[in-house]
Amino acid sequence: MSTDQPANAERDYLSSFTAHTRVVAAGRPARESDAGVNPSIDLNSTFIAPGSVGYGRYGNQTWSALESAIESLEGGKTLVFASGMAAISAVLSILPKGAVIVASRNGYTGTMTLLKRAQESGHAEVRYVDIANTQEVLAEIKGAMLLWIESPTNPALEVADLPTIIAAAKSINVGVAVDNTFATPLVQTPLAMGADVVIHSLTKYISGHSDVILGSISTNDDALLNRLNDARKMAGAIPGPFEVWIALRGLRTLALRMDRAQSNALELAIRLSSHPAVEKVRYPGLATDPHHAMAKSFMKGFGAVVSFDVKGGAQAADLACESSELVAFATSLGGVESLWERRHRWSAESPTIPTNLIRLSVGIEDVDDLWRDIDAALTKSQTFQK
Ligand SMILES: Cc1ncc(COP(=O)(O)O)c(C=O)c1O
Structure with missing residues (x-):
């Protein structure tokens, strides 16, 4: 998304492969004579105008490579962020004041702290649920703006009925965000079930070597993507190209x-x-x-x-x-x-x-x-x- 998302031809070509192949094949440079098999680490804070990138806080070729690789796994256009928390903050930042959020009462402590703060400051009303109790979730999502799902939950490892609760939320126009960090896109792909956004702490399985802090958001909704891209630009919650390159290397395995x-x-x-x-x-x-x-x-x-x-x-x-x-x-x-x-x-x-x-x-x-x-x-x- 930052600069150039993969061309449709690349998307079609990759979609014929299983996810086990896509982790290896996606996000590679075009196969031209003498092109590298890996993207370069794009160390530039600015770019010659006129052009599609403009400035290093708006886009970067190394980001684009990782974003297109995650896109091919999660099935939605992707933005990389400086951390999982930066990605989560970006999603919460675009909610209007007074938004009702339904969220699991167990979840990553950072997310739980942000939700608590949003509640205490009056920015949002948070309804906490047992995310594995489908009936409770279905009852609470009425009138909500966002259903925030972590599944399996950290650290209780409760499993939400994703197909049912995502479909139910979407049928009444409730937005759905899924933190897919614990499962990874090899285990579940919530966008395919109708979720609006999928968030990752790329710090975890996707990078896989405990050596970088990064996050991502994927979505199929272009208007939402633009708002989240703007949130990333304006908060400046951008990753360094080196960390992104390391994450892409980790993703291969x-x-x-x-x-x-x-x-x-x-x-x-x-x-x-x-x-x-x-x-x-x-x-x-x-x-x-x-x-x-x-x-x-x-x-x-x-x-x-x-x-x-x-x-x-x-x-x-x-x-x-x-x-x-x-x-x-x-x-x-x-x-x-x-x-x-x-x-x-x-x-x-x-x-x-x-x-x-x-x-x-x-x-x-x-x-x-x-x-x-x-x-x-x-x-x-x-x-x-x-
Ligand atoms: C499920 C989950 N989401 C988000 C985060 C936050 O990610 P980061 O540490 O990359 O900011 C974590 C961190 O442990 C996590 O476990």
Whole structure:
């Protein structure tokens, strides 16, 4: 969108491939003699006039490459932002004062904080719902301007009935935004279900190596795209070309990484379920999980985050996180390396999340190596009570 979105011919050519191929093939330069196979890192703050870009805060060839790659996965024209939070802020910034927003009561703490602030300042009225309770969502969206969906939710891993609630919202002209960070476009594509915008923290799975902070918004609505592009320009929430290039490089292995991370996540969730230090495991891939049937009905995978509650409370959970040697005690998710943390170490975490819940972002390491480390750390966590 910033400079030149892929030509229709490129779009048609890519659409004949599966997403596993598109992560590799999309966002490449045109195949001309001596063209690079990768886009260049476009280090320019300004461009010769007259032209379609004009200035470095309005567009950049490296942005365009990543934007067209995400477009080919999410199915909507895309804008990259300086962070996931910048993307979320851009969406909220274009709502008029007094807008009614229906949002999940569990979700990423940054989003929850923005919603709380919008409510407290009188900018918006926020109706919080259990996003996995379809009847509750359907009742609350009446008269709303925006349905904000995160699914699976961070960190409770609840799964919303996306096809039903998106269709219901659209049938009564409620706008729908979906934060697709946890699922990735390989697992679900909300624009195809009718959502108006899809948001990503590209920091996570799409970049995949815990080395950049970036975000994106995708939409099929040109008028909305223009407003969001204007919001990006005016807030100046723009990414650096180098970070964008790194993200595009990371995207090339998204399918391989997701396949491996998801199969590791399922195996670890199964093993955690019978670990004596674990009270409860939350992972929609487990057949016993309350969200399994819903996830299976429309998702093409279950993601690679596993949350679980540790016996012995918050201090035992902290001890587990501090005791691991392979799994890093750090926030964030979606990288090749496994990370974990007790979510309530952050004061903004929702009160509905148990204080002993650990969120484990499962990476692509050998699953037996991961298990040895997790098992040892959890076993040590139980010595806290003695
Ligand atoms: C679901 C979700 N959305 C958005 C964000 C914010 O993204 P960023 O850290 O790139 O600003 C996060 C960060 O953890 C997240 O988990």
